[in-house]
Amino acid sequence: MRSRFAENVDRLAADLAAMCTGVESMMADASRALMSADTHLAEQVIATQEECDSAARQWEQTAFALLALQAPVASDLRLMIGGMHIAADLERMGALTTHVAEAVLRRHPAHVVPSEAHGILADMGRVAVAVAGETHRVLAQRDPVRAAALERADSEMDALHRALFERITSDRWEHGVMEAVDVTLLGRFYERFCDHAVAIGHHVVFLETGLAGDAEEGSAGEPLQRPR
């Protein structure tokens, strides 16, 4: 029989995956709202943000209580510490979907996305939803290999982000400054959304292996348990 503590740990792991499903669906709705200038859907996304915040806060409270009362070690401790960062990343991803939704409302009844940026932003939305879905699988399966592969999806997003900037700043941009400002911020929101997914991948590598997951920053393979 699993102990009460082990059940709590399992639930914490499952809750991270569940939070990610929520973020994925927020991102799907926000991107759909953006493409179709659907203010009703945008408002729904904004209304969900509080749930996302409160799930993250609840997660942290539960983990803190378990840390204080049970003093977990090894992989359980890593789940709580890595999970706190993951919960914070998921909360921030939710906030970024809300920013996308808010842009829809800001220009209503006008479309916030001018025709020239429509294709690239639609692609960014698709990549973001796919990345959130993959992040959910990484969290549900706690698969460090899959986690590290989130970087590739992020490269795709970075390429779209560069293409978006080239489009806005090219001589052929026929829209005004306000449209450029809106599209600049939207591009930034999508890009940051994926950055947080990559960070979650690093945290999953850490909580599964005890190794830092951010290889490109020169710390891969360095055990995090080593005191200085």
Place this chain on the structure above:
Amino acid sequence: MRSRFAENVDRLAADLAAMCTGVESMMADASRALMSADTHLAEQVIATQEECDSAARQWEQTAFALLALQAPVASDLRLMIGGMHIAADLERMGALTTHVAEAVLRRHPAHVVPSEAHGILADMGRVAVAVAGETHRVLAQRDPVRAAALERADSEMDALHRALFERITSDRWEHGVMEAVDVTLLGRFYERFCDHAVAIGHHVVFLETGLAGDAEEGSAGEPLQRPR
């Protein structure tokens, strides 16, 4: 005589304050580089980013080792958990100063800041440096009252951010789309920098009092130790 463990805890607290001094000085340099289009200074800021990242990673490794080996409770546990978030916020603040510095290089030898946005961005730089200085004092003194007051400085930044957008999108904006895009992103970097300072304030309230610091999100006064 203080125990070895207590000395480690003291050092962790002092290291957070020291990291913040580093971020404050990066922000001062980045803002000065931005105003004077000083590429040499901008490059210095960018070169410092690695130090900032590695200090945050080192902090987390030390805290994790203490958590694993000593199973701290009460205020020591809160320092490690709250401190992990604070270290992450400081690292992100450092990254945002680097983004400001990168903008200087991107348009060299042209000035990235057009004359019309010069005054507001100079003010944003001043507020950001002041906020970083105040965050340092909050961390050094671990003063929850002062921590909560960081919100006020953030309101000042938000007002400047709104003024910047009005300036860019007004009919009197005589610069091009590219300049507007640059200034939009710079404004966003400054605004996010202050958001992270506010988040640090919330974490200091938590680590000093055990209460959630983000009162405006409806969780003030709720003890974080309560298991669900």
